[in-house]
Amino acid sequence: MPKVLVSDPVDQAGLDILSQVAQVDVNTSLSPEELVAAIGDYDALMIRSGTKVTKAVIDAGQNLKIIGRAGVGVDNVDVPEATRRGIVVVNSPEGNTIAAAEHALAMMMSMSRYIPSADRSVKSGEWKRKDFTGVEIYKKTLGVVGLGKIGSHVATVARAMGMKLLAYDPFISAERAEQLGCRLVELDLLFREADYITLHLPKTPETTHLVNEEALATMKPTVRIINCARGGIIDEAALAKALREGTIGGAALDVYESEPLGDSELRELDKAIILTPHLGASTEEAQVNVAIDVAEQIRDVLLGLPARSAVNIPGLRPEVMQKLRPYLQLAETLGNLVGQLAGGRVQELTVRLQGDIAGGDTQPIMVAALKGLLSHALQERVNYVNASIEAKERGIHVIETRDADIRDYTGSLNLSAKGSLGEHSVTGVLLGGSEIRVTDIDEFPINVPPTQHMLFTLHRDMPGIIGKIGSLLGSFNVNIASMQVGRKIVRGDAVMALSLDDPLPEGILDEILKVPGIRDAYTVNL
Numbered sequence: 001m002p003k004v005l006v007s008d009p010v011d012q013a014g015l016d017i018l019s020q021v022a023q024v025d026v027n028t029s030l031s032p033e034e035l036v037a038a039i040g041d042y043d044a045l046m047i048r049s050g051t052k053v054t055k056a057v058i059d060a061g062q063n064l065k066i067i068g069r070a071g072v073g074v075d076n077v078d079v080p081e082a083t084r085r086g087i088v089v090v091n092s093p094e095g096n097t098i099a100a101a102e103h104a105l106a107m108m109m110s111m112s113r114y115i116p117s118a119d120r121s122v123k124s125g126e127w128k129r130k131d132f133t134g135v136e137i138y139k140k141t142l143g144v145v146g147l148g149k150i151g152s153h154v155a156t157v158a159r160a161m162g163m164k165l166l167a168y169d170p171f172i173s174a175e176r177a178e179q180l181g182c183r184l185v186e187l188d189l190l191f192r193e194a195d196y197i198t199l200h201l202p203k204t205p206e207t208t209h210l211v212n213e214e215a216l217a218t219m220k221p222t223v224r225i226i227n228c229a230r231g232g233i234i235d236e237a238a239l240a241k242a243l244r245e246g247t248i249g250g251a252a253l254d255v256y257e258s259e260p261l262g263d264s265e266l267r268e269l270d271k272a273i274i275l276t277p278h279l280g281a282s283t284e285e286a287q288v289n290v291a292i293d294v295a296e297q298i299r300d301v302l303l304g305l306p307a308r309s310a311v312n313i314p315g316l317r318p319e320v321m322q323k324l325r326p327y328l329q330l331a332e333t334l335g336n337l338v339g340q341l342a343g344g345r346v347q348e349l350t351v352r353l354q355g356d357i358a359g360g361d362t363q364p365i366m367v368a369a370l371k372g373l374l375s376h377a378l379q380e381r382v383n384y385v386n387a388s389i390e391a392k393e394r395g396i397h398v399i400e401t402r403d404a405d406i407r408d409y410t411g412s413l414n415l416s417a418k419g420s421l422g423e424h425s426v427t428g429v430l431l432g433g434s435e436i437r438v439t440d441i442d443e444f445p446i447n448v449p450p451t452q453h454m455l456f457t458l459h460r461d462m463p464g465i466i467g468k469i470g471s472l473l474g475s476f477n478v479n480i481a482s483m484q485v486g487r488k489i490v491r492g493d494a495v496m497a498l499s500l501d502d503p504l505p506e507g508i509l510d511e512i513l514k515v516p517g518i519r520d521a522y523t524v525n526l
Protein backbone atom coordinates (compact mmCIF):
# COMPACT_ATOMS: atom_id res chain seq x y z
CA MET A 1 0.00 0.00 0.00
CA PRO A 2 1.40 3.46 -0.86
CA LYS A 3 2.22 5.84 1.98
CA VAL A 4 1.12 9.47 2.32
CA LEU A 5 2.64 11.96 4.75
CA VAL A 6 0.37 14.85 5.79
CA SER A 7 2.64 17.50 7.32
CA ASP A 8 0.21 20.42 7.85
CA PRO A 9 -3.27 20.38 9.42
CA VAL A 10 -5.88 19.42 6.80
CA ASP A 11 -9.55 18.58 7.13
CA GLN A 12 -10.54 15.02 8.04
CA ALA A 13 -12.57 14.77 4.81
CA GLY A 14 -9.29 14.69 2.89
CA LEU A 15 -7.70 12.12 5.20
CA ASP A 16 -10.73 9.84 4.75
CA ILE A 17 -10.26 9.89 0.97
CA LEU A 18 -6.53 9.15 1.21
CA SER A 19 -7.13 6.29 3.66
CA GLN A 20 -9.09 4.41 0.99
CA VAL A 21 -5.93 3.84 -1.05
CA ALA A 22 -2.95 4.53 1.20
CA GLN A 23 -1.44 4.39 4.63
CA VAL A 24 -1.81 7.96 5.91
CA ASP A 25 0.59 9.39 8.50
CA VAL A 26 -0.27 12.81 9.93
CA ASN A 27 2.66 14.60 11.51
CA THR A 28 2.28 18.36 11.68
CA SER A 29 5.22 19.12 13.95
CA LEU A 30 8.19 17.99 11.86
CA SER A 31 11.22 20.27 11.73
CA PRO A 32 12.79 20.78 8.25
CA GLU A 33 15.51 18.25 9.16
CA GLU A 34 12.96 15.71 10.43
CA LEU A 35 10.97 16.10 7.21
CA VAL A 36 14.08 15.40 5.12
CA ALA A 37 14.80 12.33 7.24
CA ALA A 38 11.24 10.99 7.00
CA ILE A 39 10.22 11.74 3.42
CA GLY A 40 12.12 8.85 1.80
CA ASP A 41 9.43 6.41 2.98
CA TYR A 42 6.56 8.24 1.31
CA ASP A 43 4.87 8.15 -2.10
CA ALA A 44 2.94 11.37 -1.54
CA LEU A 45 3.15 14.49 0.59
CA MET A 46 0.12 16.62 1.50
CA ILE A 47 0.77 20.14 2.80
CA ARG A 48 -0.61 23.64 3.33
CA SER A 49 1.52 26.79 3.48
CA GLY A 50 3.36 25.73 6.64
CA THR A 51 5.65 23.05 5.19
CA LYS A 52 8.56 24.20 3.04
CA VAL A 53 9.20 21.63 0.34
CA THR A 54 12.79 22.49 -0.48
CA LYS A 55 15.24 20.84 -2.89
CA ALA A 56 16.61 18.91 0.09
CA VAL A 57 13.15 17.45 0.78
CA ILE A 58 12.67 16.57 -2.90
CA ASP A 59 16.14 14.99 -3.15
CA ALA A 60 15.38 12.87 -0.09
CA GLY A 61 11.92 11.92 -1.37
CA GLN A 62 13.15 9.14 -3.62
CA ASN A 63 9.69 7.51 -3.77
CA LEU A 64 7.70 10.73 -4.06
CA LYS A 65 5.21 10.78 -6.91
CA ILE A 66 3.03 13.70 -5.92
CA ILE A 67 3.03 16.77 -3.68
CA GLY A 68 -0.49 18.00 -2.91
CA ARG A 69 -0.94 21.58 -1.71
CA ALA A 70 -4.32 21.89 0.06
CA GLY A 71 -4.74 25.50 -1.05
CA VAL A 72 -3.67 27.76 -3.91
CA GLY A 73 -0.14 29.09 -3.45
CA VAL A 74 2.73 26.71 -4.22
CA ASP A 75 5.44 29.23 -3.40
CA ASN A 76 6.47 27.02 -0.45
CA VAL A 77 7.28 24.21 -2.92
CA ASP A 78 10.37 24.08 -5.14
CA VAL A 79 8.24 23.33 -8.19
CA PRO A 80 11.07 23.45 -10.79
CA GLU A 81 12.99 20.84 -8.76
CA ALA A 82 9.89 18.65 -8.36
CA THR A 83 9.32 18.91 -12.11
CA ARG A 84 12.89 17.91 -12.87
CA ARG A 85 12.40 14.86 -10.66
CA GLY A 86 9.10 14.01 -12.36
CA ILE A 87 6.98 14.66 -9.26
CA VAL A 88 3.49 15.98 -9.90
CA VAL A 89 2.59 19.08 -7.89
CA VAL A 90 -1.15 19.70 -7.48
CA ASN A 91 -3.15 22.38 -5.73
CA SER A 92 -6.74 23.45 -5.25
CA PRO A 93 -7.05 26.59 -7.35
CA GLU A 94 -10.63 27.42 -6.36
CA GLY A 95 -11.32 25.72 -3.05
CA ASN A 96 -10.57 28.76 -0.91
CA THR A 97 -11.39 31.61 -3.31
CA ILE A 98 -14.50 32.75 -1.43
CA ALA A 99 -12.83 32.40 1.96
CA ALA A 100 -9.86 34.57 0.92
CA ALA A 101 -12.10 37.16 -0.79
CA GLU A 102 -14.36 37.39 2.26
CA HIS A 103 -11.33 37.77 4.51
CA ALA A 104 -10.11 40.74 2.42
CA LEU A 105 -13.60 42.28 2.56
CA ALA A 106 -13.76 41.68 6.32
CA MET A 107 -10.38 43.38 6.69
CA MET A 108 -11.65 46.37 4.71
CA MET A 109 -14.76 46.73 6.86
CA SER A 110 -12.96 46.14 10.20
CA MET A 111 -10.29 48.63 9.29
CA SER A 112 -12.84 51.27 8.31
CA ARG A 113 -14.60 51.00 11.68
CA TYR A 114 -11.61 50.17 13.92
CA ILE A 115 -13.38 47.03 15.09
CA PRO A 116 -10.34 45.17 16.52
CA SER A 117 -9.14 48.16 18.58
CA ALA A 118 -12.67 49.12 19.64
CA ASP A 119 -13.24 45.54 20.78
CA ARG A 120 -9.98 45.53 22.76
CA SER A 121 -10.88 48.86 24.35
CA VAL A 122 -14.34 47.75 25.54
CA LYS A 123 -12.96 44.47 26.87
CA SER A 124 -10.39 46.39 28.88
CA GLY A 125 -13.21 48.30 30.64
CA GLU A 126 -13.16 51.49 28.52
CA TRP A 127 -16.05 53.21 26.72
CA LYS A 128 -14.36 55.55 24.19
CA ARG A 129 -16.80 56.23 21.38
CA LYS A 130 -15.00 59.28 19.99
CA ASP A 131 -11.72 57.46 19.45
CA PHE A 132 -13.30 55.02 17.03
CA THR A 133 -15.14 57.19 14.54
CA GLY A 134 -14.75 55.33 11.29
CA VAL A 135 -15.30 55.96 7.59
CA GLU A 136 -17.85 54.55 5.15
CA ILE A 137 -16.82 52.52 2.16
CA TYR A 138 -19.93 53.51 0.20
CA LYS A 139 -18.97 55.57 -2.88
CA LYS A 140 -15.27 55.20 -2.07
CA THR A 141 -12.85 53.99 -4.75
CA LEU A 142 -11.42 50.51 -4.35
CA GLY A 143 -8.32 49.64 -6.38
CA VAL A 144 -8.08 45.90 -7.02
CA VAL A 145 -4.58 44.79 -7.97
CA GLY A 146 -4.90 41.34 -9.59
CA LEU A 147 -8.34 40.63 -11.01
CA GLY A 148 -8.21 36.84 -10.92
CA LYS A 149 -10.50 34.54 -8.96
CA ILE A 150 -10.25 36.24 -5.57
CA GLY A 151 -9.93 39.79 -6.93
CA SER A 152 -13.03 39.27 -9.09
CA HIS A 153 -15.13 38.13 -6.13
CA VAL A 154 -13.92 41.05 -4.02
CA ALA A 155 -14.80 43.42 -6.87
CA THR A 156 -18.28 41.94 -7.28
CA VAL A 157 -19.13 42.26 -3.59
CA ALA A 158 -17.54 45.72 -3.26
CA ARG A 159 -19.55 46.94 -6.22
CA ALA A 160 -22.75 45.69 -4.59
CA MET A 161 -21.78 47.74 -1.52
CA GLY A 162 -21.67 50.88 -3.65
CA MET A 163 -17.91 51.22 -4.20
CA LYS A 164 -16.32 52.58 -7.37
CA LEU A 165 -13.81 50.14 -8.80
CA LEU A 166 -10.41 50.51 -10.42
CA ALA A 167 -8.41 47.46 -11.38
CA TYR A 168 -4.86 46.74 -12.47
CA ASP A 169 -4.04 43.37 -14.00
CA PRO A 170 -1.75 43.21 -17.05
CA PHE A 171 -3.12 39.81 -18.05
CA ILE A 172 -6.84 40.47 -18.30
CA SER A 173 -8.84 42.33 -20.92
CA ALA A 174 -10.64 45.63 -20.47
CA GLU A 175 -13.87 43.76 -21.39
CA ARG A 176 -13.47 41.32 -18.49
CA ALA A 177 -12.78 44.20 -16.12
CA GLU A 178 -15.80 46.03 -17.45
CA GLN A 179 -18.02 42.96 -16.87
CA LEU A 180 -16.99 43.16 -13.23
CA GLY A 181 -17.76 46.88 -13.11
CA CYS A 182 -14.05 47.81 -12.92
CA ARG A 183 -12.15 50.42 -14.90
CA LEU A 184 -8.86 48.84 -15.98
CA VAL A 185 -6.11 51.38 -15.36
CA GLU A 186 -2.36 51.60 -15.00
CA LEU A 187 -0.93 50.84 -11.59
CA ASP A 188 0.31 54.35 -10.87
CA LEU A 189 -3.14 55.80 -11.50
CA LEU A 190 -4.74 53.17 -9.24
CA PHE A 191 -2.22 54.00 -6.51
CA ARG A 192 -2.95 57.73 -6.84
CA GLU A 193 -6.74 57.56 -6.96
CA ALA A 194 -7.82 54.70 -4.70
CA ASP A 195 -9.23 55.14 -1.20
CA TYR A 196 -8.70 51.43 -0.59
CA ILE A 197 -6.17 49.15 -2.30
CA THR A 198 -6.55 45.39 -2.11
CA LEU A 199 -3.89 43.01 -3.44
CA HIS A 200 -4.86 39.72 -5.13
CA LEU A 201 -1.89 38.78 -7.24
CA PRO A 202 0.87 36.16 -6.92
CA LYS A 203 4.26 36.96 -5.47
CA THR A 204 6.83 36.83 -8.26
CA PRO A 205 10.14 38.62 -8.81
CA GLU A 206 8.14 41.35 -10.61
CA THR A 207 5.56 41.79 -7.84
CA THR A 208 7.98 41.68 -4.89
CA HIS A 209 7.82 45.08 -3.15
CA LEU A 210 5.28 46.30 -5.71
CA VAL A 211 4.05 48.47 -2.84
CA ASN A 212 7.29 50.18 -1.79
CA GLU A 213 8.29 53.55 -0.37
CA GLU A 214 7.99 55.27 -3.76
CA ALA A 215 4.55 53.82 -4.47
CA LEU A 216 3.32 54.67 -0.95
CA ALA A 217 4.40 58.27 -1.45
CA THR A 218 2.06 58.62 -4.44
CA MET A 219 -1.03 57.40 -2.54
CA LYS A 220 -3.72 59.47 -0.82
CA PRO A 221 -2.89 60.20 2.85
CA THR A 222 -6.16 58.46 3.76
CA VAL A 223 -5.56 55.30 1.68
CA ARG A 224 -6.13 51.94 3.38
CA ILE A 225 -4.22 48.95 2.02
CA ILE A 226 -5.18 45.30 2.35
CA ASN A 227 -2.87 42.39 1.64
CA CYS A 228 -4.45 38.95 1.79
CA ALA A 229 -2.35 37.69 -1.15
CA ARG A 230 1.30 37.06 -0.34
CA GLY A 231 3.81 38.56 2.05
CA GLY A 232 6.57 40.52 0.34
CA ILE A 233 4.32 42.16 -2.25
CA ILE A 234 4.36 45.04 0.26
CA ASP A 235 7.69 46.29 1.60
CA GLU A 236 6.90 45.93 5.31
CA ALA A 237 9.55 48.39 6.47
CA ALA A 238 8.24 51.07 4.09
CA LEU A 239 4.65 50.35 5.14
CA ALA A 240 5.49 50.61 8.84
CA LYS A 241 7.24 53.93 8.21
CA ALA A 242 4.26 55.33 6.26
CA LEU A 243 1.85 54.26 9.00
CA ARG A 244 4.05 55.65 11.76
CA GLU A 245 4.40 58.97 9.97
CA GLY A 246 0.70 59.05 9.10
CA THR A 247 1.29 59.42 5.36
CA ILE A 248 -1.29 56.70 4.70
CA GLY A 249 -4.56 55.94 6.50
CA GLY A 250 -4.21 52.29 7.50
CA ALA A 251 -3.34 48.75 6.53
CA ALA A 252 -4.62 45.24 7.08
CA LEU A 253 -2.29 42.31 6.54
CA ASP A 254 -2.93 38.58 6.53
CA VAL A 255 0.42 37.60 5.00
CA TYR A 256 4.02 38.57 5.76
CA GLU A 257 7.48 38.67 4.27
CA SER A 258 8.42 35.94 6.71
CA GLU A 259 5.89 33.62 8.38
CA PRO A 260 5.21 33.17 11.22
CA LEU A 261 5.65 36.93 11.77
CA GLY A 262 8.55 37.42 14.15
CA ASP A 263 9.57 40.53 16.04
CA SER A 264 8.21 43.27 13.84
CA GLU A 265 7.44 46.93 14.25
CA LEU A 266 4.12 46.17 12.55
CA ARG A 267 2.97 44.70 15.86
CA GLU A 268 3.47 48.07 17.55
CA LEU A 269 1.31 50.15 15.25
CA ASP A 270 -1.92 49.35 17.09
CA LYS A 271 -4.94 51.23 15.66
CA ALA A 272 -3.35 51.93 12.27
CA ILE A 273 -3.02 48.29 11.30
CA ILE A 274 -4.89 45.00 11.56
CA LEU A 275 -2.84 41.80 11.53
CA THR A 276 -4.19 38.27 11.11
CA PRO A 277 -2.05 35.11 11.05
CA HIS A 278 -2.56 33.98 7.40
CA LEU A 279 -6.24 33.20 7.92
CA GLY A 280 -7.51 33.89 4.39
CA ALA A 281 -8.28 30.26 3.69
CA SER A 282 -9.26 29.35 7.22
CA THR A 283 -12.98 28.75 6.98
CA GLU A 284 -14.62 25.41 7.63
CA GLU A 285 -15.98 25.37 4.10
CA ALA A 286 -12.69 26.22 2.40
CA GLN A 287 -10.77 23.65 4.42
CA VAL A 288 -13.21 20.90 3.44
CA ASN A 289 -13.07 22.04 -0.21
CA VAL A 290 -9.28 22.11 -0.49
CA ALA A 291 -8.76 18.90 1.48
CA ILE A 292 -11.17 16.95 -0.72
CA ASP A 293 -9.89 18.53 -3.92
CA VAL A 294 -6.25 17.68 -3.20
CA ALA A 295 -6.83 14.30 -1.55
CA GLU A 296 -8.80 13.15 -4.60
CA GLN A 297 -5.92 14.15 -6.85
CA ILE A 298 -3.36 12.35 -4.68
CA ARG A 299 -5.58 9.26 -4.69
CA ASP A 300 -5.93 9.43 -8.48
CA VAL A 301 -2.21 9.84 -9.12
CA LEU A 302 -1.39 6.95 -6.76
CA LEU A 303 -3.87 4.86 -8.77
CA GLY A 304 -2.12 5.84 -12.00
CA LEU A 305 -4.77 8.33 -13.11
CA PRO A 306 -4.13 11.95 -14.13
CA ALA A 307 -4.49 14.89 -11.76
CA ARG A 308 -7.04 17.54 -12.69
CA SER A 309 -5.13 20.57 -11.44
CA ALA A 310 -1.46 19.85 -11.59
CA VAL A 311 0.67 22.98 -11.67
CA ASN A 312 3.57 21.35 -13.52
CA ILE A 313 1.72 19.30 -16.17
CA PRO A 314 -1.33 20.19 -18.22
CA GLY A 315 -4.37 19.54 -16.01
CA LEU A 316 -7.06 17.61 -17.82
CA ARG A 317 -10.69 17.34 -16.82
CA PRO A 318 -11.75 13.67 -16.56
CA GLU A 319 -14.05 13.90 -19.60
CA VAL A 320 -11.26 15.43 -21.73
CA MET A 321 -8.83 12.81 -20.43
CA GLN A 322 -11.25 10.02 -21.32
CA LYS A 323 -11.30 11.25 -24.93
CA LEU A 324 -7.59 11.92 -25.13
CA ARG A 325 -6.24 8.80 -23.42
CA PRO A 326 -6.04 6.58 -26.56
CA TYR A 327 -4.30 9.38 -28.46
CA LEU A 328 -1.80 9.82 -25.64
CA GLN A 329 -1.08 6.10 -25.83
CA LEU A 330 -0.69 6.39 -29.62
CA ALA A 331 1.67 9.37 -29.30
CA GLU A 332 3.76 7.67 -26.63
CA THR A 333 4.05 4.43 -28.62
CA LEU A 334 5.02 6.23 -31.83
CA GLY A 335 7.51 8.39 -29.91
CA ASN A 336 9.12 5.31 -28.45
CA LEU A 337 9.17 3.57 -31.86
CA VAL A 338 10.67 6.49 -33.80
CA GLY A 339 13.19 7.14 -31.00
CA GLN A 340 14.46 3.56 -31.27
CA LEU A 341 14.52 3.62 -35.07
CA ALA A 342 16.50 6.87 -35.00
CA GLY A 343 18.92 5.53 -32.37
CA GLY A 344 21.70 7.84 -31.18
CA ARG A 345 21.00 11.39 -30.19
CA VAL A 346 17.80 12.91 -31.53
CA GLN A 347 18.11 16.61 -32.35
CA GLU A 348 14.69 17.34 -33.77
CA LEU A 349 11.23 15.82 -33.37
CA THR A 350 8.44 16.86 -35.71
CA VAL A 351 4.92 15.88 -34.68
CA ARG A 352 2.23 16.18 -37.36
CA LEU A 353 -1.31 15.97 -36.03
CA GLN A 354 -3.94 15.22 -38.61
CA GLY A 355 -7.75 14.98 -38.58
CA ASP A 356 -9.66 15.03 -35.27
CA ILE A 357 -6.47 14.82 -33.25
CA ALA A 358 -5.39 18.22 -34.63
CA GLY A 359 -8.28 20.08 -32.99
CA GLY A 360 -8.39 21.10 -29.32
CA ASP A 361 -5.58 21.08 -26.81
CA THR A 362 -2.64 19.27 -28.40
CA GLN A 363 -0.09 19.97 -25.66
CA PRO A 364 -0.68 16.69 -23.80
CA ILE A 365 -0.17 14.78 -27.07
CA MET A 366 3.12 16.58 -27.64
CA VAL A 367 4.23 15.72 -24.11
CA ALA A 368 3.22 12.08 -24.63
CA ALA A 369 5.25 11.93 -27.86
CA LEU A 370 8.31 13.31 -26.03
CA LYS A 371 7.82 10.90 -23.14
CA GLY A 372 7.78 8.03 -25.63
CA LEU A 373 10.82 9.37 -27.49
CA LEU A 374 12.88 9.61 -24.30
CA SER A 375 11.60 6.50 -22.57
CA HIS A 376 14.12 4.16 -24.17
CA ALA A 377 17.00 6.23 -22.80
CA LEU A 378 15.49 7.36 -19.51
CA GLN A 379 13.12 4.46 -18.71
CA GLU A 380 10.83 5.28 -15.79
CA ARG A 381 12.76 8.50 -15.04
CA VAL A 382 10.77 10.27 -17.74
CA ASN A 383 7.08 10.97 -17.25
CA TYR A 384 4.38 13.45 -18.24
CA VAL A 385 5.73 15.95 -15.71
CA ASN A 386 9.33 16.20 -16.82
CA ALA A 387 9.29 15.04 -20.48
CA SER A 388 9.36 18.59 -21.89
CA ILE A 389 12.15 19.70 -19.56
CA GLU A 390 14.19 16.56 -20.26
CA ALA A 391 13.78 17.15 -24.01
CA LYS A 392 14.79 20.81 -23.66
CA GLU A 393 17.82 19.93 -21.57
CA ARG A 394 18.89 17.46 -24.27
CA GLY A 395 18.57 20.18 -26.92
CA ILE A 396 15.75 18.41 -28.78
CA HIS A 397 14.00 20.91 -31.02
CA VAL A 398 10.28 20.13 -31.12
CA ILE A 399 8.10 21.13 -34.08
CA GLU A 400 4.32 20.74 -34.12
CA THR A 401 2.18 20.93 -37.25
CA ARG A 402 -1.55 20.44 -37.46
CA ASP A 403 -3.89 19.66 -40.31
CA ALA A 404 -7.46 19.12 -39.22
CA ASP A 405 -8.64 18.63 -42.84
CA ILE A 406 -6.84 15.32 -43.51
CA ARG A 407 -9.53 12.69 -43.02
CA ASP A 408 -8.09 9.23 -43.94
CA TYR A 409 -8.84 8.06 -40.42
CA THR A 410 -10.50 10.01 -37.60
CA GLY A 411 -7.06 11.12 -36.57
CA SER A 412 -3.52 10.19 -37.43
CA LEU A 413 -0.20 11.13 -35.96
CA ASN A 414 3.10 11.31 -37.81
CA LEU A 415 6.40 11.62 -35.97
CA SER A 416 9.79 12.29 -37.57
CA ALA A 417 12.96 12.14 -35.56
CA LYS A 418 16.16 13.66 -36.92
CA GLY A 419 19.28 12.55 -35.12
CA SER A 420 22.97 11.88 -35.25
CA LEU A 421 22.33 8.61 -37.16
CA GLY A 422 19.82 9.95 -39.70
CA GLU A 423 16.10 10.60 -39.94
CA HIS A 424 13.15 8.25 -39.46
CA SER A 425 9.42 8.71 -39.47
CA VAL A 426 6.39 6.71 -38.36
CA THR A 427 2.67 7.25 -38.74
CA GLY A 428 -0.01 5.69 -36.58
CA VAL A 429 -3.79 5.72 -36.24
CA LEU A 430 -6.43 4.41 -33.88
CA LEU A 431 -8.74 1.70 -35.21
CA GLY A 432 -12.18 1.70 -33.62
CA GLY A 433 -11.04 4.59 -31.42
CA SER A 434 -8.55 2.65 -29.35
CA GLU A 435 -6.51 0.05 -31.25
CA ILE A 436 -3.14 1.36 -32.36
CA ARG A 437 -1.94 0.62 -35.91
CA VAL A 438 1.37 1.73 -37.36
CA THR A 439 0.46 2.66 -40.93
CA ASP A 440 3.75 3.87 -42.29
CA ILE A 441 7.45 3.54 -41.56
CA ASP A 442 9.81 5.91 -43.35
CA GLU A 443 7.00 6.54 -45.86
CA PHE A 444 6.57 2.85 -46.69
CA PRO A 445 2.89 1.90 -46.26
CA ILE A 446 2.37 -0.85 -43.71
CA ASN A 447 -0.31 -1.95 -41.24
CA VAL A 448 0.98 -3.45 -38.00
CA PRO A 449 -0.12 -3.37 -34.38
CA PRO A 450 2.84 -2.40 -32.18
CA THR A 451 4.01 -5.26 -29.96
CA GLN A 452 6.59 -5.63 -27.24
CA HIS A 453 9.38 -7.06 -29.39
CA MET A 454 9.70 -6.00 -33.02
CA LEU A 455 12.16 -6.23 -35.87
CA PHE A 456 12.15 -3.85 -38.84
CA THR A 457 14.21 -4.26 -41.96
CA LEU A 458 14.83 -2.07 -44.99
CA HIS A 459 15.60 -4.36 -47.92
CA ARG A 460 15.37 -4.85 -51.65
CA ASP A 461 12.00 -6.20 -52.71
CA MET A 462 13.13 -9.53 -54.23
CA PRO A 463 12.12 -13.18 -53.98
CA GLY A 464 13.47 -15.26 -51.06
CA ILE A 465 14.33 -12.52 -48.61
CA ILE A 466 11.36 -13.09 -46.29
CA GLY A 467 12.15 -16.81 -46.14
CA LYS A 468 15.80 -16.16 -45.27
CA ILE A 469 14.90 -13.84 -42.40
CA GLY A 470 12.30 -16.37 -41.17
CA SER A 471 14.82 -19.24 -41.17
CA LEU A 472 17.47 -17.09 -39.48
CA LEU A 473 15.08 -16.15 -36.67
CA GLY A 474 14.06 -19.80 -36.39
CA SER A 475 17.69 -20.86 -36.02
CA PHE A 476 17.93 -18.52 -33.00
CA ASN A 477 14.64 -19.97 -31.64
CA VAL A 478 12.77 -16.67 -32.08
CA ASN A 479 9.06 -17.16 -32.81
CA ILE A 480 7.39 -14.76 -35.28
CA ALA A 481 3.90 -13.65 -34.23
CA SER A 482 3.11 -11.64 -37.36
CA MET A 483 4.84 -10.20 -40.37
CA GLN A 484 4.07 -7.38 -42.82
CA VAL A 485 5.86 -6.02 -45.86
CA GLY A 486 5.38 -2.57 -47.34
CA ARG A 487 6.80 -1.23 -50.59
CA LYS A 488 6.35 1.74 -52.84
CA ILE A 489 7.22 0.09 -56.17
CA VAL A 490 7.62 -3.54 -57.22
CA ARG A 491 11.25 -4.72 -56.84
CA GLY A 492 12.30 -1.39 -55.38
CA ASP A 493 13.02 -0.85 -51.69
CA ALA A 494 10.68 -2.33 -49.07
CA VAL A 495 10.29 -2.49 -45.31
CA MET A 496 9.43 -5.58 -43.29
CA ALA A 497 7.88 -5.35 -39.82
CA LEU A 498 7.94 -8.47 -37.67
CA SER A 499 6.23 -8.88 -34.31
CA LEU A 500 8.14 -11.38 -32.22
CA ASP A 501 7.18 -13.47 -29.23
CA ASP A 502 10.68 -13.19 -27.81
CA PRO A 503 13.34 -10.48 -27.60
CA LEU A 504 16.06 -10.76 -30.23
CA PRO A 505 19.16 -12.48 -28.83
CA GLU A 506 22.58 -10.76 -28.95
CA GLY A 507 24.32 -10.97 -32.29
CA ILE A 508 21.35 -11.82 -34.49
CA LEU A 509 21.11 -8.30 -35.91
CA ASP A 510 24.62 -8.64 -37.37
CA GLU A 511 23.57 -11.92 -39.01
CA ILE A 512 20.45 -10.28 -40.46
CA LEU A 513 22.51 -7.44 -41.88
CA LYS A 514 24.66 -10.00 -43.72
CA VAL A 515 21.64 -11.39 -45.65
CA PRO A 516 21.96 -10.28 -49.30
CA GLY A 517 19.42 -7.54 -50.11
CA ILE A 518 19.05 -6.33 -46.49
CA ARG A 519 20.07 -2.68 -46.31
CA ASP A 520 19.29 -1.98 -42.66
CA ALA A 521 17.69 -3.65 -39.66
CA TYR A 522 16.39 -2.32 -36.35
CA THR A 523 15.17 -4.01 -33.19
CA VAL A 524 12.54 -2.22 -31.18
CA ASN A 525 11.29 -3.06 -27.70
CA LEU A 526 8.11 -1.23 -26.79
Ligand SMILES: NC(=O)c1ccc[n+]([C@@H]2O[C@H](COP(=O)([O-])OP(=O)(O)OC[C@H]3O[C@@H](n4cnc5c(N)ncnc54)[C@H](O)[C@@H]3O)[C@@H](O)[C@H]2O)c1
Residues within 6 Å of the ligand: 072, 073, 093, 096, 097, 100, 145, 146, 147, 148, 149, 150, 151, 168, 169, 170, 171, 172, 200, 201, 202, 203, 206, 207, 228, 229, 230, 254, 255, 278, 279, 280, 281, 282
Ligand atom coordinates in the same frame (compact mmCIF):
# COMPACT_ATOMS: atom_id res chain seq x y z
N1 LIG B 1 -4.39 34.70 2.47
C1 LIG B 1 -4.70 33.51 2.08
O1 LIG B 1 -4.90 32.62 2.88
C2 LIG B 1 -4.86 33.23 0.63
C3 LIG B 1 -5.80 32.28 0.20
C4 LIG B 1 -5.91 32.01 -1.15
C5 LIG B 1 -5.09 32.66 -2.07
N2 LIG B 1 -4.18 33.55 -1.62
C6 LIG B 1 -3.33 34.29 -2.57
O2 LIG B 1 -4.15 35.24 -3.24
C7 LIG B 1 -3.57 35.58 -4.49
C8 LIG B 1 -4.64 35.55 -5.58
O3 LIG B 1 -5.15 34.25 -5.71
P1 LIG B 1 -6.21 33.89 -6.87
O4 LIG B 1 -6.74 32.55 -6.54
O5 LIG B 1 -7.14 35.00 -7.11
O6 LIG B 1 -5.21 33.76 -8.09
P2 LIG B 1 -5.55 33.96 -9.63
O7 LIG B 1 -4.45 33.31 -10.37
O8 LIG B 1 -6.95 33.57 -9.94
O9 LIG B 1 -5.42 35.54 -9.83
C9 LIG B 1 -4.21 36.22 -9.77
C10 LIG B 1 -4.31 37.40 -10.72
O10 LIG B 1 -3.13 38.19 -10.58
C11 LIG B 1 -2.81 38.69 -11.86
N3 LIG B 1 -1.43 39.14 -11.91
C12 LIG B 1 -0.31 38.42 -12.15
N4 LIG B 1 0.77 39.23 -12.13
C13 LIG B 1 0.30 40.49 -11.88
C14 LIG B 1 0.92 41.75 -11.76
N5 LIG B 1 2.25 41.89 -11.90
N6 LIG B 1 0.14 42.82 -11.50
C15 LIG B 1 -1.19 42.68 -11.36
N7 LIG B 1 -1.85 41.50 -11.49
C16 LIG B 1 -1.10 40.42 -11.75
C17 LIG B 1 -3.11 37.54 -12.80
O11 LIG B 1 -3.31 37.98 -14.12
C18 LIG B 1 -4.40 36.98 -12.19
O12 LIG B 1 -5.53 37.54 -12.82
C19 LIG B 1 -2.42 34.59 -4.67
O13 LIG B 1 -1.23 35.22 -4.29
C20 LIG B 1 -2.75 33.48 -3.69
O14 LIG B 1 -1.59 32.77 -3.31
C21 LIG B 1 -4.04 33.85 -0.29
Ligand SMILES: O=C(O)[C@H](O)COP(=O)(O)O
Residues within 6 Å of the ligand: 048, 049, 050, 070, 071, 072, 073, 074, 096, 278, 279, 280, 281, 282
Ligand atom coordinates in the same frame (compact mmCIF):
# COMPACT_ATOMS: atom_id res chain seq x y z
O1 LIG C 1 -2.40 29.87 -0.97
C1 LIG C 1 -3.33 29.59 -0.21
O2 LIG C 1 -4.19 28.74 -0.49
C2 LIG C 1 -3.44 30.33 1.06
O3 LIG C 1 -2.32 31.10 1.30
C3 LIG C 1 -3.84 29.49 2.23
O4 LIG C 1 -2.78 28.93 2.93
P1 LIG C 1 -3.07 27.88 4.10
O5 LIG C 1 -3.59 26.65 3.45
O6 LIG C 1 -1.79 27.65 4.80
O7 LIG C 1 -4.10 28.50 4.98
